[in-house]
Amino acid sequence: MRTPLFRRNLVTHVILACLSIAMVYPVLWWIGASLKSNQELSMPGLFPAHPLWSNFSKGWNAIPGHSFTDFYINNFELIIGLLFTTVISCSLVAFGFARLQFRLRNFWFAILMLTLMLPGQVTIIPQYSLFHHLGWVNTYLPFIVPHSLAGGAGGTFFVFLLVQFIRGIPRELDESAKMDGCSWFGIYWRIVMPLTKPALLTVIIYCFLWNWDDFFGHLLYINSVDKYTVGLALRMLNDSQSAQQWGQLLAMGLVSIIPSVIIFTFAQKYFVEGIATTGIKG
Numbered sequence: 001m002r003t004p005l006f007r008r009n010l011v012t013h014v015i016l017a018c019l020s021i022a023m024v025y026p027v028l029w030w031i032g033a034s035l036k037s038n039q040e041l042s043m044p045g046l047f048p049a050h051p052l053w054s055n056f057s058k059g060w061n062a063i064p065g066h067s068f069t070d071f072y073i074n075n076f077e078l079i080i081g082l083l084f085t086t087v088i089s090c091s092l093v094a095f096g097f098a099r100l101q102f103r104l105r106n107f108w109f110a111i112l113m114l115t116l117m118l119p120g121q122v123t124i125i126p127q128y129s130l131f132h133h134l135g136w137v138n139t140y141l142p143f144i145v146p147h148s149l150a151g152g153a154g155g156t157f158f159v160f161l162l163v164q165f166i167r168g169i170p171r172e173l174d175e176s177a178k179m180d181g182c183s184w185f186g187i188y189w190r191i192v193m194p195l196t197k198p199a200l201l202t203v204i205i206y207c208f209l210w211n212w213d214d215f216f217g218h219l220l221y222i223n224s225v226d227k228y229t230v231g232l233a234l235r236m237l238n239d240s241q242s243a244q245q246w247g248q249l250l251a252m253g254l255v256s257i258i259p260s261v262i263i264f265t266f267a268q269k270y271f272v273e274g275i276a277t278t279g280i281k282g
Helices: 002-033 054-060 068-099 105-117 120-133 141-148 155-167 172-179 184-195 197-212 215-221 230-239 246-256 258-266 268-281
Strands: none
Touching (some): 002 246, 068 105, 068 155, 068 197, 105 155, 120 141, 172 184, 246 258
């Protein structure tokens, strides 16, 4: 009885190992290519015979007058503003829909959910026209202001996620707080916010990952090199040299994904916990 089961498990693990290698191979090629010269890129082989570690140092300072340090600082400034406004606004809106009783609450929540079905391509031109009229082009306001209103990339999804989580929190806690003289905002800040930590961490992870690589949005609204993010700097690196140094470009592209990989790796436990708990409580 054990032999057929062992063989079946062995075949399953071999197949999964082969699929894993196939999925990891592009990343390994990327790492190897970032250490190659232009001549070696056309040669077979995963890793170079003589790694060019200078691709990282030269690529970091390849753009005249700027280094990738400036672009990383810009990116983190933007992301920190987005994370702060997203957490506050989405949690407030979710608390209102989950706890407060007001006229047409279900209607407005349905309208909010309908915006999930609205393609982003439909709103690009009206949004750009509005932000241009307000003089917000070439600033970070087109990203931060919508997020402060529970909008922006994924705002509706974040509200839905938090609403489902908050609905699972016993209302007896609200009633006990009211008896102690706590206001609705006090209930939100002192009771609901601490209990929604797993869901809030999920929102933070999603918001970071989606906005870190938002190349099109950054390209649309940011025009000044001083305000460029990492994604725009990579495009500029690709256009800034007549003889393209592909190793430097691949090296900087590899470095650009490190923050996302670190965030997801260290917060994976909270990410899974937030999704699983929200599904159960919903």
